[in-house]
Amino acid sequence: MSSDPYSNNTDAEHHVQLSLAQTLCEAASTGVDTALAREILDQLVAYSDVHFLSEQLLMRLCSYPDYDDHLADHDRLMLKLEAARQRDGEEQTLTPPEAEAILALLAQHISTRDRRFVDFFRDWSRHATQVESVSGT
Ligand SMILES: [Fe+2]
16 A cells, blocks of 8 residues: 555545546446436546646656656547547437446556556655655755
8 A cells, every 4th residue: 555645646536537437337328317427427538637637747757767658548548538528419428338448448547557657656756755864855
């Protein structure tokens, strides 16, 4: 378990992202309330946009070596989310397979690239804290 606030916060944000995507799947599969599904999709897009930016700032802060690859995956995910929202806005309801595909992509990203980044950041943060305490700053 991580002890620095940035890693904890990033883990918490991933949990929110997955919860929103899971709720989107449930809303899409019931098909009763398309307005609710649209609202959840809007929230997922907005939340993911802010979360990805904050993660990218942390990557820059610690000079993360896989930044470009990770950024490209964020861009792909945002394109998928925006495309789903665009279709949904054209009065075509998000289908259950589309919602499940979004959940699967996010889960895949979080369990691979994000896991590697959080581990890297935790080590970097621990090292930076040790350097600070040795130098007395
Ligand atoms: Fe990420």
